[in-house]
Amino acid sequence: MAEQVISPDLKFVEDVIASGGGDLKKCYQCATCTVVCNVTPDNKPFPRKEMIYAQWGMKDKLISNPDIWLCHQCSDCTAYCPRGAKPGEVLGAVRKLAIQHYSPTPLSKMVGDPKYLLILFAIPVLLFLSYIVPKGYLDVSAIPRGEDGGIVYSKFMPVFPQIDVTFGAAAFFAAVCFVLGIKRYWTDMSSGVGAQGNIADSIKTTISEILAHKRFEKCNVTKDRKIAHLLVFYAFVGLAITTTWAIVYLYGFHYDSPYPLYDPLKLLGNASALALLYGITLVTGNRLKNAEKAGKGSYFDWLFITVIYAIVVTGILSELLRLANIATLAYPTYFAHLVFVFFLFAYAPFSKMAHMVYRATAMVFARHTNRES
């Protein structure tokens, strides 16, 4: 057998353990995990090899590997693991570290570490306060009302420039970070691996698979996850369409919000919000229900879930309080909603939100290189 020198990155091992892979070292390489896994390819299957790479601190082999993202954390491996090493949780931790590795700013470390949580929230809070404090809007009665005397959020926080410039900039920042991250990831994955076939075909099949959520059907222990994730996914699609639509209304037709409840835009927005609320509640319920078999999840996971929860709850409440004309609660709720939305978008490349981009990329790469057919 050829000699192989391994230079373990001990810091990486510590990071995996600290990021939710706390039982990593219990693994004794029996390969139960790879056998019960229904989503792994048969050749060089995961997650057994990932477990030993992680134990030995072989960071480079792990994070530049598409396999960590082909794993959908069904947790069948964790349920059947004879040692309680929780491979599903370990791969989750490795994915977090991969996101941090490929994202180009120090923000990545901060999003993954609870001690920076307050600072991360302080950024949007101070930003939005800087818009309203000079106008004296901390006093709710000073905020101008609509023509019918109702609450109009755009009079509290104008769409242009405050909202659109802030979120436009956040989205641009996130997009740039994603592009840089994915570029580095793709380069790392490609080194030494020959690509085959047409990349457009790989992208097309990956997208159709994601839209159908086919892979979730292969999970056993957490099979309820498909519907939960599907709801959250399509709710976000619905909300993205709603936002685009609102931009068209505003800049194309000079038609200002708030829109009446029967407006198709409003119908889509509200339906998406309810789907998101239901979906994220299912996500939370499934995680709690499966915690014993699948593991309790990491800070990284729960921060993401909590932020989505906060967005949908503050969003729905903002609308209800506006309709009920309860100004003292409506404005602070809307303010909180903006803060959470900022948190989700601006920090997307460093939070679990990034899974969307990295996993899709890995799936495309796996098809493109015949890792998956």
Place this chain on the structure above:
Amino acid sequence: MAESNTVVIIGGGFSGLTAAVEAAEAEKDVVIIEKNPYLGGRVAQLNKYFWKLCPPNCGLEIQFKRIKNNARVKIYTLAEVQDIKGEEGNLDVAVKVNPRYVNEKCVACDACAQACPSYRDNTFNFGMDKTKAAYLPFNQAFPMQYVIDRNSCAPNCKACADACKYNAIDLGMKSETINIKAGAVIMAMGWNPYDASKIDNLSFGKVQNVITNMMMERLSAPNGPTQGKIVRPSDGKEVKNIAFVQCAGSRDENHLPFCSYICCLASLKQAMYVREQYPDSKARIFYIDLRTPGLYEHRFLKKAMDDPDITLTKGKVAGINEDPETKDVIVEVEDIFSGSKTEMKFDMVVLATGMEPTTKTSQTIKNVSYTSDGFVDIGAKKGIYPVGTLKNPVDVVRSAQDATSAVIKGIQSLRRI
């Protein structure tokens, strides 16, 4: 001096028998309490010992002979200890003796069994065949006395009693509780094979040609259900291509968290049974790590490795299915050295199930404490000494060594006060 010169030994398997002969030959009175209708325990069910591949009956016969020739040994079969009271040197052991319905006049002529119209699952052979409700546990049983399984009898049937020429059958026998004064108690209740049906991904009980290692011992034994011919349960086909699944339940937090010590050697041995019986056969052992504890056992592994038709594959089997057409067994495994996940087909698969102490499921003796895995805490109480597999999984040799050392402790308990 203690008030009693008696050592009570609970369990008449190899540990209990060894303790009994050692204590009796040191001139102590011995009472063996055995829950089965026969002595010999798990060893009586084995075909051959590893690593010498000699028949266990040989050693058992020697122990039986030593007991028979020693008037100090009293044996209760079908008996269970219900309670132990008192202190070291002065213990009071309450024993429930269940009826055998056959007395010592029995000459084992088989007339009762021939007359009996009812059948029962043969528990000695793990249900792989049946016996009459009037039966001899196995051909070399000690005591050589038939038993009636009343739960399997036809209502109001007394065909066996009518057929017996020796007045040996008494269907009116009742259970009784006796109290035995003892200076020391040795707990030698041994182990049960782990219930393989609890390991849902290994499909025991669902796929017909998946059996356990203890079933394999019976299947290979000349006094087993097939007279030692290794054939598979579904169709009686000769087993030419066999797989062994190591750590079936052992070293697994979801089942038995400990290593069961014997299973690697048992599978190596059983692979040799098949190879010897069918020279054109192949055997494959799937393992996590092959463990061959002991002085000579690694040579046994070497012997298996030298056979080109015994293949050792690193990777734990974690999925088993049945080919519905052929009833062949399909195992799912990752061959770790080649790094590929594959399915392989076999005539029959043996699960190397582990040892669960009998005290995992039955803890009637309250005087000692138990670990979370059901083992007896070592040194838990003076005067009551657990041995062998009640303390940790061990093989027969180490059980016997442990029983011998426990006898010294028992004798000290008789003399200490």
